[in-house]
Amino acid sequence: xxTVKDRAPAGLGLNDDIGEQKRLALYRSxxxxxxxxxxxxxxFLQNLVKGTSHLSLGQEAIAAGFAEAMVxxxxxxxxxxxxxxxxxxxxxxxxxxxxLMQRDNGLMRGKGGSMHLTSEEHGVMGSYAIIGAHLPIACxxxxxxxxxxxxxxxxxxxxxxxxxxxxxxEALNFAAVWKLPVVxxxxxxxxxxxxxxxxxxxxxxxxxxxxxxxxxxRIVIDGNDADVVYRAAQKAFAKxxxxxxxxxxxxxxxxxxxxxxxxxxxYRPDGELDRWKLRDPIKIYRERLKQFGVAEKVIADIDAQVxxxxxxxxxxxxxxxxxxxxxxTTDVYADGGWAWRN
Amino acid sequence: xxxxxxRDAVIRGIAQEMAxxxxxxxxxxxxxxxxxxxxxxxxxxxxxxxxxxRDTPIxxxxxxxxxxxxxxxxxxxxxxxxxxxxxxxxxDYIANEFPKSRYxxxxxxxxxxxxxTGNGAGSRFGAQHSQSVENxxxxxxxxxxxxxxxxxxxxxxxxxxxxxxxxxxxxxHKSLYATKGEVPDGEIVDTLGTAKxxxxxxxxxxxxxxxxxxxxxxxxxxxxxxxxxDAEVVDVRSLVPLDTQTILGSVAKTHRxxxxxxxxxxxxxxxxxxxxxADEAFYDLDGPPVRITTPHIPLPAADIxxxxxxxxxxxxxxxxxxxxES
Ligand SMILES: Cc1ncc(C[n+]2csc(CCOP(=O)(O)OP(=O)(O)O)c2C)c(N)n1
Ligand SMILES: [Mg+2]
Numbered sequence: 166x167x168t169v170k171d172r173a174p175a176g177l178g179l180n181d182d183i184g185e186q187k188r189l190a191l192y193r194s195x196x197x198x199x200x201x202x203x204x205x206x207x208x209f210l211q212n213l214v215k216g217t218s219h220l221s222l223g224q225e226a227i228a229a230g231f232a233e234a235m236v237x238x239x240x241x242x243x244x245x246x247x248x249x250x251x252x253x254x255x256x257x258x259x260x261x262x263x264x265l266m267q268r269d270n271g272l273m274r275g276k277g278g279s280m281h282l283t284s285e286e287h288g289v290m291g292s293y294a295i296i297g298a299h300l301p302i303a304c305x306x307x308x309x310x311x312x313x314x315x316x317x318x319x320x321x322x323x324x325x326x327x328x329x330x331x332x333x334x335e336a337l338n339f340a341a342v343w344k345l346p347v348v349x350x351x352x353x354x355x356x357x358x359x360x361x362x363x364x365x366x367x368x369x370x371x372x373x374x375x376x377x378x379x380x381x382x383r384i385v386i387d388g389n390d391a392d393v394v395y396r397a398a399q400k401a402f403a404k405x406x407x408x409x410x411x412x413x414x415x416x417x418x419x420x421x422x423x424x425x426x427x428x429x430x431x432y433r434p435d436g437e438l439d440r441w442k443l444r445d446p447i448k449i450y451r452e453r454l455k456q457f458g459v460a461e462k463v464i465a466d467i468d469a470q471v472x473x474x475x476x477x478x479x480x481x482x483x484x485x486x487x488x489x490x491x492x493x494t495t496d497v498y499a500d501g502g503w504a505w506r507n
Numbered sequence: 508x509x510x511x512x513x514r515d516a517v518i519r520g521i522a523q524e525m526a527x528x529x530x531x532x533x534x535x536x537x538x539x540x541x542x543x544x545x546x547x548x549x550x551x552x553x554x555x556x557x558x559x560x561r562d563t564p565i566x567x568x569x570x571x572x573x574x575x576x577x578x579x580x581x582x583x584x585x586x587x588x589x590x591x592x593x594x595x596x597x598x599d600y601i602a603n604e605f606p607k608s609r610y611x612x613x614x615x616x617x618x619x620x621x622x623x624t625g626n627g628a629g630s631r632f633g634a635q636h637s638q639s640v641e642n643x644x645x646x647x648x649x650x651x652x653x654x655x656x657x658x659x660x661x662x663x664x665x666x667x668x669x670x671x672x673x674x675x676x677x678x679x680h681k682s683l684y685a686t687k688g689e690v691p692d693g694e695i696v697d698t699l700g701t702a703k704x705x706x707x708x709x710x711x712x713x714x715x716x717x718x719x720x721x722x723x724x725x726x727x728x729x730x731x732x733x734x735x736x737d738a739e740v741v742d743v744r745s746l747v748p749l750d751t752q753t754i755l756g757s758v759a760k761t762h763r764x765x766x767x768x769x770x771x772x773x774x775x776x777x778x779x780x781x782x783x784x785a786d787e788a789f790y791d792l793d794g795p796p797v798r799i800t801t802p803h804i805p806l807p808a809a810d811i812x813x814x815x816x817x818x819x820x821x822x823x824x825x826x827x828x829x830x831x832e833s
Contacts, residue, residue: 240580277611285615290579291608295599301572302604308573309580312532312558319576332599335566339573342564496614497649499672505648506749506783507700 179457183392187233191391192454193467194229195447198249200475201258205248205265206422213483214265218279219246223389223421226446227352228253230394231320234402238317240290240306242299245280247292250322254287259478268485275488276496290319297323297332300349304336307345307411318405319347320398326357328371337379337413346405348398349413352388358424359432372415381413388416389446392453421445508691514684516658517547517623520665521585523694525555528583531669534561534570535587535623544589545625545684567597571622575604578620583669591626591640591678598643605674606649621668621675626654627718627769628801628817629682633808637681639769639801641716644676645746645776651699652746654678656720658688660744663697671699680717700748704757708739711763711827714754714780716743719767719818726823734828746776751783758788764796765827767818772800799826 179185202222208214221228232241232253243250248261256272264271265279272282280294290306293299303321310317327333328351340347351372355362368374373383387393394416401412419441423430430438454464497503511519525531533551535543539562542549552560563570567588574586588594594601601622608616628637644652651673655661661679668675705720706727715723720742730736739757743750758764764784766777781796799818807813 273611273613273615276613281611283608283612283615285612290576291612291616293604295603298568298572298599298604301566301569301600302576302579304569305573305576305578305584306580307576309577309582312577312582332568332572335564335569336572338564339566339569343561492613496609498651499609499617499619501614503648505747506751 179459183395187395188454188457189459189463189467191229191233191395192450192464193471194233194253195225195391195450196468197258197471197474198225198228198252199447200471201252201261202248204475204479205262208262208266208479209426214279215267216278217425218248218265219425220422221246221249221420223441223445224352224354224418225249226391226394226450227322227350227388227416227418230391231322231350231398234395234398235288235318235320238288239402240288240303240317240319242290242303242306242319242321243282243292244299244323245292245294246324247282247322248279251282251284251289251292254284254289256282256284256287256289257478258474259481260284262478262482263485266482267487268482269488270482270485274492276492297327297330299323300332300336301339303347304340304343304345307340307347308343310346311343316406317346318402320350321347322350322352324357325351325353325355325362325371327351328375329366337375337381337411340411341379341381344408344410346408347411348401348405349411351413351415352418353415354418354420356424370415372413376413379413381411384413385415385417388418389444389449391446391450508689510687511658511690512684513658513661513679513686513688514545514547516661516690517665517679518549518551520662521548521551522554523662524666524669525551525559530581531583531585532559532561532577533585533587534563534574536563536565536570536589538562538587543587545681547679547684548587567593568600571597571600572604574620574622575600575618578618579608579616583619585621585623585669588622588624590636591624592635592638594624594640594643601644601650601676602647606647610649617672618674619672621665621677623677623679625681626678627680627682628806628813629718631808631810631813634805637806637813641678641746642770642775645779646774649674650747651675652678653699653744654680654717654746655744656680656683656717656742658686659690659695660697662690662695664699664744666696667699670696675699678717682718686721700745700750702744702750702753703742704739704753705742706738706740708737708761710737710761711765711831712739712741712754712757712761713765713767713823713827714741714743714777715767716746716776717769719769722818722820723767723823725820726827729820729824730827736828736831738827743776754780755784755788758784759791762791762793763831764792765823765830766796766798767823768798768800769817770801772798772803775800794830797826797830799823
């Protein structure tokens with residue numbers, strides 16, 4: 166297991182720089198992601214989630230921590246493992262489950278599927294399933310902000326495996342040279358699909374150990390502690406908004422589930438999952454809230470409200486119709502249609 | 508009215524659009540301070556400044572990805588890929604990202620950008636710097652694909668491409684950069700998806716694109732002078748959208764069809780046109796449609812070898828004559 170250099174400072178109390186309201190929001194967000202994705206898995210086992218799906222169970226602190234540090238107008242660029250990031254920006258659970266279930270109430274009415282969740286009104290500028298493709302795209306959105314004097318930050322999430330594709334390196338150099346307001350977030354969950362990242366990477370920390378090649382600070386954080394993630398995000402966003410250029414943040418984490426669908430993840434050594442489950446981000450955070458004196462009832466209420474949202478969303482999706490066939494040919498081109506000839 | 512080279516028409520087209528709309532920005536390798544390897548962007552950096560005309564690293568994926576991100580969020584970028592052959596190293600954006608984001612997002616995502624590139628043979632650069640890749644682009648739903656043959660069309664179609672809300676691949680022919688043509692003063696804006704009858708005729712239709720247009724025109728003059736065959740030459744100009752009405756109309760008049768394609772034979776754009784004509788105008792035809800193409804080989808570098816494989820006016824005229832007389 167990789168060493169974690171940065172830990173939440175203990176004992177500062179509930180009303181430190183993060184504060185009670187934000188901590189409750191971070192907790193709620195993480196529980197919501199967990200419940201929604203666990204439900205997605207259950208629905209997959211019932212054959213109600215079709216196609217594929219890539220869960221972030223165990224990685225919720227990263228999605229929650231970054232999303233809670235973003236403000237309206239900031240842009241998220243996600244991967245196929247993007248349910249959590251999409252939900253964390255406020256997209257309703259029903260819209261995400263509906264897309265996974267390929268129903269008409271889905272976020273893109275079934276035209277995109279689980280790997281391409283997009284909700285521009287929430288700042289979710291797409292989920293990309295070609296490894297690394299969205300890093301340059303995030304640079305372009307950041308370029309627009311720089312050019313127009315807009316203050317938003319483009320935040321790009323990807324995995325450890327993505328650091329070995331060319332687009333990663335092109336984007337990092339490009340962003341650094343152009344000093345773009347973009348934040349690259351590597352979720353190092355120790356595996357690409359099935360192969361340990363250490364087996365295929367020349368350095369120990371696949372993202373952070375490359376940072377110096379692009380003149381960037383080497384940042385490795387505990388990705389399972391939402392406070393640590395939130396603070397790292399705030400710092401990087403402030404730098405971006407100040408016109409001081411990009412950041413690359415490597416978050417150490419672990420996915421509790423397999424890579425996709427029903428992957429049993431047999432390639433993992435015995436005991437590894439159990440060790441990481443001791444550091445389950447939601448467990449860590451629930452404990453922190455208690456330690457800071459948040460009442461059990463407040464926590465239980467959040468849990469119950471989230472459960473209700475997910476239950477309601479599930480029922481709505483089960484009742485939703487399939488998408489109509491007439492959307493097959495819409496929105497190929499900007500005129501709304503698909504005509505390639507007269 | 509002024510005589511302008513195809514190269515200078517590129518400069519004028521970009522400048523016209525950048526002057527009109529501050530959201531139009533331009534990026535590529537060696538395009539700003541150096542004015543481009545084909546000198547087709549000289550003066551733009553001086554005119555529009557370093558924020559709008561930007562040199563990039565040798566990072567084709569970053570160039571196209573950044574153009575897309577900028578387009579999605581409000582700019583109208585023009586990106587240059589130096590040689591169209593290099594599409595192969597950034598094809599993800601051309602094949603998977605630009606053309607599919609709108610569809611996959613159920614209409615949420617926009618991608619109004621133009622990729623300009625130097626396409627085609629004639630410079631004796633060999634198989635990785637001389638290809639005609641229009642057929643690589645034409646096959647992808649969601650893209651528009653344009654290839655002008657004259658300075659006037661360069662300006663008008665480039666303006667139309669920049670103003671178009673969809674991603675447009677704009678193929679400039681390297682061997683046409685030095686050619687000249689008359690261009691009126693003032694703003695010029697054309698329409699995508701329109702073919703042009705560049706030489707009316709009654710005996711046969713010859714459909715061509717980019718560098719093949721002047722060659723088809725030369726062949727038509729030869730056919731007229733030497734054999735009394737009056738060929739109609741249609742410049743397709745835009746592969747997507749495709750102006751099938753002009754093509755079908757011409758075939759209905761002449762009853763014969765030839766395509767002249769620089770791309771290697773398999774799945775060349777002419778195959779699609781022949782298939783459409785066969786489907787929809789079969790009984791208008793007095794003989795089989797014939798495709799005149801570069802053979803299905805990588806392009807050789809040596810002038811004498813390259814000249815032997817591209818369709819020439821002689822080969823076009825000879826093929827048409829033989830088929831019409833048989
Ligand atoms: C260009 C490309 N190559 C391969 C794949 C297949 N693939 C999908 S996910 C994945 C693993 C990515 O690993 P990582 O970046 O660590 O992200 P994680 O899945 O762990 O979140 C691979 C190889 C792909 N989608 N795109
Ligand atoms: Mg991984």
